[in-house]
Amino acid sequence: ALPPAGDQPTAGERELLDQLAMQRAFEGRARKQVVALAERAWGTGELLTDGAGDGVTWTLVSGALLVADEVERGLEVCEAALADARRRGSPMAYANACYCRAWPLFAQGRVNDSVADSESALATRDDGWSAFLGTAAAMLIMGLVERGEPARAREALAIVEDEETMRASTQYPMILVAAGRLLVAEGRPEEALAGLLSAGEMLTAAGMDCP
Numbered sequence: 001a002l003p004p005a006g007d008q009p010t011a012g013e014r015e016l017l018d019q020l021a022m023q024r025a026f027e028g029r030a031r032k033q034v035v036a037l038a039e040r041a042w043g044t045g046e047l048l049t050d051g052a053g054d055g056v057t058w059t060l061v062s063g064a065l066l067v068a069d070e071v072e073r074g075l076e077v078c079e080a081a082l083a084d085a086r087r088r089g090s091p092m093a094y095a096n097a098c099y100c101r102a103w104p105l106f107a108q109g110r111v112n113d114s115v116a117d118s119e120s121a122l123a124t125r126d127d128g129w130s131a132f133l134g135t136a137a138a139m140l141i142m143g144l145v146e147r148g149e150p151a152r153a154r155e156a157l158a159i160v161e162d163e164e165t166m167r168a169s170t171q172y173p174m175i176l177v178a179a180g181r182l183l184v185a186e187g188r189p190e191e192a193l194a195g196l197l198s199a200g201e202m203l204t205a206a207g208m209d210c211p
Contacts, residue, residue, distance in 0.1 A: 001013075001016060002016065002017070002020075003017075008043075009040065009041070009043070011046070011049075011052075014040075014041045014042075014043065014046060014047055014057075015041075015047075015057050017037050017038075017040050017041035018037070018038065018041035018042075018047070018057060018058070018060040018061045018064070019060060020037050021034055021037035021038040021041060021060065021061065021064035022060040022063055022064045022067075023207075024037065024064075025063070025064040025067035025068060025210060026067070026207060026208040026209070026210050027207065027208075027209060027210060028209055028210035028211065031068045031069065034064050034067065034068045035064075035065065035068050035070055035073075037064070038060075038061045038064040038065050038068070038070075041060075041061050042058070042061045042077060045080050045084075047061065048080065048081060048084045051088065051090075053081055053084045053085055053088070053090065053093040053096070053097070054090055054092050054093045054096075056096060056131050056132075058077070058081060059096060059099075059100050059132075061077055062074050062077050062078055062081075062100040062103075062104075063100070063103075065077065066103050066104055066107065067210060071104045071107050071108055072104075074100075074103075074104045075101065075104045075105070075108075077100075078097055078100045078101035078104065079101070081093065081096070081097035081100065082094065082097040082098070082101065084097075085097050091124055091127055091129070092124070092127075092128070092129055092131075094120075094124070095120070095121045095124035095129040095131075096121075096129075096131060096132070098117040098118075098120040098121040099117070099118070099121035099131075099132045099135075099136045099139070101117050102114045102115075102117035102118045102121070102136070102139045102140075102143070103139060105117060106139065106142065106143060106146075111143050111146045111147055112147070114139065114143045115140060115143040115144060115147065118136055118137075118139045118140035118143060119140060121136045122136050122137065122140065122156075122159065132171070133159075133160060133163075133166070133171070134160050134163075134166050134169055134171030134172060134174065134175050135171045135174045135175075137156050137157065137159045137160045137175065137178070138160075138171075138174040138175050138177065138178035139178070140153075140156045141153045141156045141157055141178035141179070141181070141182055142177075142178050142181055144156060145178075145181050145182055145185045148185075150182060150185045150186055153178075153182045153185070154182065157175075157178070157179055157182060160175055161175065161179070170206060172202065173198075173199040173200075173202040173203045173206075173208075174199070176195045176196065176198055176199035176202075177195075177196060177199050179192075179195055180192040180193070180195045180196040180199070183195065
């Protein structure tokens, strides 16, 4: 179903390409392959046309690039999405872009900026944003732990840890990862280990076998 090499992909084909990029990233496939799929899906930003930035399709490109260690390129994609959200005045698109940008910022060690983006995304939940609620909270928790603020990280965890629907979500393993880092910071390594091992089992069962 993939478009032939050299052809300009249609909108549907771009969605297929970015799904495949993310899947192969999670499977731990060759970095070059993942990046090529992500770049072909993205093109010159066609995934943001006609208000598509409100959706989550483009975020798969950002995620695949992050897994492939293309951190700077991932930031460029997020910046383009943020500019699109501001231009259209879309709070949902803005929240998605802030959430996605928080991850490569964290990977670069720009922890304060990452925390700010995570908080911006989570602040939109009262307006109905929930696309990445669990993993946004996880990113915020990890950022606050890095800043030496376990009490605030515990407050962030409370946003999602008692959400019954979150436990059935594919985002739940990342919440366990963040909670594990928090427990280590709180001096509770045995509890942390149990949660982290559970997260690993869930991710592997879901086909996410990339370190």
